[in-house]
Amino acid sequence: MGLIYALIASGLSLIFGLMEIVNFAHGEHLMLAMFTSFWLWALLGLDPIVSIPITILVLAFCGIITHYFLIRYILKAKMLVQICATFGLAIFIRSLAQYLWTPDFRNVSKPMLEGRIEIAGIFIGQPQFAAAIVCLFAFIGLYLFVTKTETGLALQATSQDRQAAEILGVPSNKMFALGWGLGLGCVAIAGSMMSSYFYIFPDVGINFSLFAFVAVALGGFGSILGCLYAGIIIGLVESLGGLLIDPSFKLLYVFAIYLLVVVFKPQGIFGRY
Amino acid sequence: MSDLKSAQAEPLFNSNKKMTYLVLGFFAFLILLPALGPTKFFLHLMIMIFMHAVISQSWNIIGGFSGQISLGHGAFFGIGAYATSFFYVEYGLTPWAGIVIGIIVCAIVAILIGIPMLRLSGHYFAIATLLVGISFQIIFQRWDFVGAASGLWVPLTSEDSLYAIQFHSSKVPYYYLFLIFFTIIFFITWVISRSKLGYRLRAVRDDAQAAQSLGIDVAKHKIIAFAISAMMMSPMGSLFAQYILIVDPDRMFNFEISIIALLITVLGGIGYVWGPLVGTLILIPLAEYARIFFGGTGGAVDLMVYGVVLMIICIFKPSGIISFLPNHILHREKMR
Numbered sequence: 001m002g003l004i005y006a007l008i009a010s011g012l013s014l015i016f017g018l019m020e021i022v023n024f025a026h027g028e029h030l031m032l033a034m035f036t037s038f039w040l041w042a043l044l045g046l047d048p049i050v051s052i053p054i055t056i057l058v059l060a061f062c063g064i065i066t067h068y069f070l071i072r073y074i075l076k077a078k079m080l081v082q083i084c085a086t087f088g089l090a091i092f093i094r095s096l097a098q099y100l101w102t103p104d105f106r107n108v109s110k111p112m113l114e115g116r117i118e119i120a121g122i123f124i125g126q127p128q129f130a131a132a133i134v135c136l137f138a139f140i141g142l143y144l145f146v147t148k149t150e151t152g153l154a155l156q157a158t159s160q161d162r163q164a165a166e167i168l169g170v171p172s173n174k175m176f177a178l179g180w181g182l183g184l185g186c187v188a189i190a191g192s193m194m195s196s197y198f199y200i201f202p203d204v205g206i207n208f209s210l211f212a213f214v215a216v217a218l219g220g221f222g223s224i225l226g227c228l229y230a231g232i233i234i235g236l237v238e239s240l241g242g243l244l245i246d247p248s249f250k251l252l253y254v255f256a257i258y259l260l261v262v263v264f265k266p267q268g269i270f271g272r273y
Numbered sequence: 274m275s276d277l278k279s280a281q282a283e284p285l286f287n288s289n290k291k292m293t294y295l296v297l298g299f300f301a302f303l304i305l306l307p308a309l310g311p312t313k314f315f316l317h318l319m320i321m322i323f324m325h326a327v328i329s330q331s332w333n334i335i336g337g338f339s340g341q342i343s344l345g346h347g348a349f350f351g352i353g354a355y356a357t358s359f360f361y362v363e364y365g366l367t368p369w370a371g372i373v374i375g376i377i378v379c380a381i382v383a384i385l386i387g388i389p390m391l392r393l394s395g396h397y398f399a400i401a402t403l404l405v406g407i408s409f410q411i412i413f414q415r416w417d418f419v420g421a422a423s424g425l426w427v428p429l430t431s432e433d434s435l436y437a438i439q440f441h442s443s444k445v446p447y448y449y450l451f452l453i454f455f456t457i458i459f460f461i462t463w464v465i466s467r468s469k470l471g472y473r474l475r476a477v478r479d480d481a482q483a484a485q486s487l488g489i490d491v492a493k494h495k496i497i498a499f500a501i502s503a504m505m506m507s508p509m510g511s512l513f514a515q516y517i518l519i520v521d522p523d524r525m526f527n528f529e530i531s532i533i534a535l536l537i538t539v540l541g542g543i544g545y546v547w548g549p550l551v552g553t554l555i556l557i558p559l560a561e562y563a564r565i566f567f568g569g570t571g572g573a574v575d576l577m578v579y580g581v582v583l584m585i586i587c588i589f590k591p592s593g594i595i596s597f598l599p600n601h602i603l604h605r606e607k608m609r
Binding site for chain 2: 084089098206255
């Protein structure tokens with residue numbers, strides 16, 4: 001679970017680090033990813049695992065559309081406006097999903113991965129295990145892409161200093177679109193992995209986006225590696241708190257962490273700022 | 274954008290006589306309205322307009338004047354609603370006292386929350402309030418003492434009663450109640466916006482460091498604004514609870530309330546006293562009618578409209594619809 005949070009959060013973090021915009025519609029994009037893989041399964045019979053590439057493409061496309069139609073206009077606006085705009089996007093996507101697909105709970109029945117496996121005496125659901133593995137790999141891939149390839153370096157350059165990067169010939173607008181595509185691609189992987197074992201409904205994103213916010217704050221805004229650690233911490237706190245105290249207050253534990261971190265160490269535990 | 278302008282802006286209703294008459298005439302019209310024999314639906318619409326205007330006005334205090342974006346304001350609405358209903362159901366205390374209790378509780382909660390949280394700024398604060406709003410909902414869903422997830426059902430009185438604030442025969446008394454609160458709260462906001470406090474809050478919003486260097490205690494002012502804003506939210510929750518007579522965590526701590534408060538204010542004109550009113554007058558009828566026309570198809574159409582409107586406003590007119598009004602109404606002419 002923690003690895004999934006980490007992946008979702010890294011998408012958010014990437015977008016934030018790049019253009020200082022918090023994507024309040026992140027959870028809704030996750031929901032879209034889950035619905036995409038659900039419909040691919042329902043209509044074409046593709047298993048969520050098989051359809052990951054398609055989901056990534058769809059979501060990356062979504063991200064680029066979001067950038068061109070909304071984000072481009074509010075890049076230089078005040079923070080308040082940015083929050084409101086992405087928030088409006090969130091409301092819009094969520095209620096559109098509710099309108100089109102009704103708020104029913106759905107799930108993919110008979111996915112390829114089912115049952116559970118035993119590792120050293122601990123039972124883990126097979127889809128969850130696979131999700132963790134895939135997320136870890138996706139994460140490593142993302143990390144390598146951002147730190148090792150030329151495009152990734154250009155991305156980093158843009159996030160550090162937009163003007164300087166532009167002088168050196170990095171088209172910042174394209175980089176932003178790429179950032180959105182990548183960020184939502186991460187979400188797509190997480191979403192399609194989750195859709196094999198999680199219920200799919202229009203409001204599913206809210207909790208995950210909250211966790212993603214917390215993870216990003218914990219890891220330091222803009223730091224991708226921080227997200228990995230933070231995601232794992234949150235996953236642990238959530239399940240341990242649920243196990244030891246009371247599962248209905250899961251969110252509160254995570255919230256408590258958030259508050260502690262932002263009050264005492266606002267740059268995040270692993271923050272670079 | 275007109276941040277700079279609004280920093281020096283005086284709200285409407287300045288020494289201009291024409292304006293004074295216009296506003297007084299508007300209120301006189303509102304007072305006389307029920308005498309014209311409107312339908313029940315129209316009264317309901319007006320009540321919703323008053324309620325949302327006040328909710329967004331309270332958001333405006335913290336979001337517009339002092340520039341802190343709170344996404345969890347629904348929490349105070351819920352506290353107000355629970356305060357009245359809980360004391361009425363359990364102890365038979367009149368909702369009037371409940372309203373006062375709600376206000377006090379809200380102020381205390383706001384200060385307690387505000388002390389750690391208002392040290393944060395920007396995104397951190399917004400996300401923290403979002404989490405607070407949802408935490409309240411979760412707590413009240415699980416708290417057996419206040420009825421847990423099923424909530425509280427206010428016992429009906431046999432006839433209309435001012436003591437219990439229940440009117441079954443018509444909506445007119447409710448209309449006046451909401452109108453009274455609407456008037457009081459807009460008046461208070463207007464006073465605040467022209468007082469020293471209002472100017473200081475705007476100074477904090479526009480440049481916290483500069484404000485600090487001028488001797489304004491930034492943290493204290495943010496907390497004051499937060500508390501005032503919470504205190505305004507509470508009576509609306511109370512009255513709404515008395516209006517629908519059911520209190521449950523999903524309705525009262527609904528995330529939607531926080532969103533709508535923000536949305537209306539941004540739509541109408543953030544930081545202007547009359548912005549929330551403009552926003553409400555446009556949005557609430559739109560939403561109510563959208564709900565009627567598309568009702569039963571999933572019920573999310575009004576929210577869809579909200580989302581689109583919010584995005585469009587953010588792209589094209591970040592200072593809100595009120596900024597379409599001519600400048601001389603918005604900004605008082607320089608006296609000297």
